[in-house]
Amino acid sequence: MSEESHVTAVVRFSDEVEGTARSSLIDSLEAADLPASTGWDLEYRSPEETPDRTLALISYIADTARAKLAAASSVLRGWLRTVSAPGDRVFAELVHSPSGKTVRIRASDTDLAFHLLDAYMKAPGGSAPAVWTGLEWREESPRSEPECAPSPPEVFVSYAHDSDEHKQNVLRFCHLLAECGVVPRMDRWFLDSRRDWQDWATQEITTADFVVIVASPRCRIVGDGKNDPVDNRGLQSEMRLLRELYHRDHPLWSRKMLPVVLPGYSVDDIPIFLQPYTADHFLITSYAPEGAEDLLRLIHGRPPYTKPETGPPPDLH
Numbered sequence: 001m002s003e004e005s006h007v008t009a010v011v012r013f014s015d016e017v018e019g020t021a022r023s024s025l026i027d028s029l030e031a032a033d034l035p036a037s038t039g040w041d042l043e044y045r046s047p048e049e050t051p052d053r054t055l056a057l058i059s060y061i062a063d064t065a066r067a068k069l070a071a072a073s074s075v076l077r078g079w080l081r082t083v084s085a086p087g088d089r090v091f092a093e094l095v096h097s098p099s100g101k102t103v104r105i106r107a108s109d110t111d112l113a114f115h116l117l118d119a120y121m122k123a124p125g126g127s128a129p130a131v132w133t134g135l136e137w138r139e140e141s142p143r144s145e146p147e148c149a150p151s152p153p154e155v156f157v158s159y160a161h162d163s164d165e166h167k168q169n170v171l172r173f174c175h176l177l178a179e180c181g182v183v184p185r186m187d188r189w190f191l192d193s194r195r196d197w198q199d200w201a202t203q204e205i206t207t208a209d210f211v212v213i214v215a216s217p218r219c220r221i222v223g224d225g226k227n228d229p230v231d232n233r234g235l236q237s238e239m240r241l242l243r244e245l246y247h248r249d250h251p252l253w254s255r256k257m258l259p260v261v262l263p264g265y266s267v268d269d270i271p272i273f274l275q276p277y278t279a280d281h282f283l284i285t286s287y288a289p290e291g292a293e294d295l296l297r298l299i300h301g302r303p304p305y306t307k308p309e310t311g312p313p314p315d316l317h
Contacts, residue, residue, distance in 0.1 A: 009036035012057045017083070025056060027078045034072050040049050054104075056092040057081065069096060070114040070122065073105050080107040093129065096201075100130040103137060110249050113137070116206065136207045154183040155258075156201075156208035158238050160218035168213055169262050172287050180289050187234075198237045202210070205241055208256075210299055213242070215261045215269035215281075223271020228294050245271050258282060260295060 011029075012023050022038065029036050036058060056079075058072060076092040084090045084107055091104045101121055113132040120130060120137035127140040155177060159170045167188075172185040185204050187197070205211055213219065221227045222235045223243075229236075247254045259270045259281040267283075270276035282295040289296065297304060 009058055009060045010039040011036045012039040013041055014055050015041050017055055021083045028075050029081055031074050053090045053181045054093055055090050070117045074114050076105040077109050083236055104129050104131045141224050152181050152183050153209040155210045155212050156204045156211045157184055157186040159214035160216050160235050162216045162218040166216055176287050182299055197234050201238050210258055211256050212260050215259055215265050217269055220269045220271050
């Protein structure tokens with residue numbers, strides 16, 4: 001093993017992890033060129049008042065390439081999938097001592113988590129463990145602090161510049177979202193400085209709670225890949241990323257991507273990869289809250305119907 005590939009790390013296990021499972025993780029790290037030794041068992045990471053349990057903690061006690069940390073995180077996820085059952089609230093912690101950053105890896109984390117780990121490691125902060133939300137690494141609030149009001153949902157709005165009228169309609173729609181407790185993110189509000197728009201769109205899309213795709217004839221053409229390559233290059237970049245995410249993790253991104261049809265447009269204006277007729281879309285009938293009720297209910301997690309509680313069986317004697 002080369003000196004460049006050497007990593008100084010210690011793995012500590014919960015006492016519920018058996019010897020074969022411990023050896024399995026150490027061997028998997030070794031096979032990935034991420035050697036580690038075993039330390040004392042954990043005794044303080046699984047508070048009894050919560051169902052969350054830490055099965056392993058890896059401490060990197062030397063400066064380590066972030067690519068190595070991403071690889072170690074991926075190994076931890078694979079290991080958790082073999083030692084836990086679906087629905088178990090277990091995780092493994094990865095601690096990078098030089099930077100003070102800690103991330104909690106779960107079996108359900110997606111590949112995107114490890115692609116964005118480098119960006120999180122470079123960001124300031126790191127006083128609390130971070131967890132993958134499905135879109136970004138986010139630090140958990142300390143349990144001793146009172147819960148704060150939830151942040152308003154953030155929505156990235158992807159649209160084509162079909163015409164000045166269409167751009168004004170999209171702007172009007174975004175103002176409606178803002179008035180209804182949603183933080184809309186659109187390009188026209190980020191013209192304060194020179195930007196790399198592809199990097200900007202990638203960051204916005206991957207960190208937003210939802211992505212709204214506003215249907216229009218030009219949006220459908222670009223989304224279906226039928227446009228002239230020199231036209232709508234910004235939208236082409238967005239659509240390529242959206243198609244990639246939709247394909248790579250369909251269960252997650254089919255919930256996050258919301259096709260929207262503004263007044264005067266048609267379901268046929270939705271790009272075909274978003275399944276205009278076999279998955280949900282949202283018709284905006286007016287630029288008022290009642291005209292966007294279905295969309296607002298979904299974004300705010302307030303479905304129109306509540307499943308009733310199941311009562312006891314009747315006395316059939």
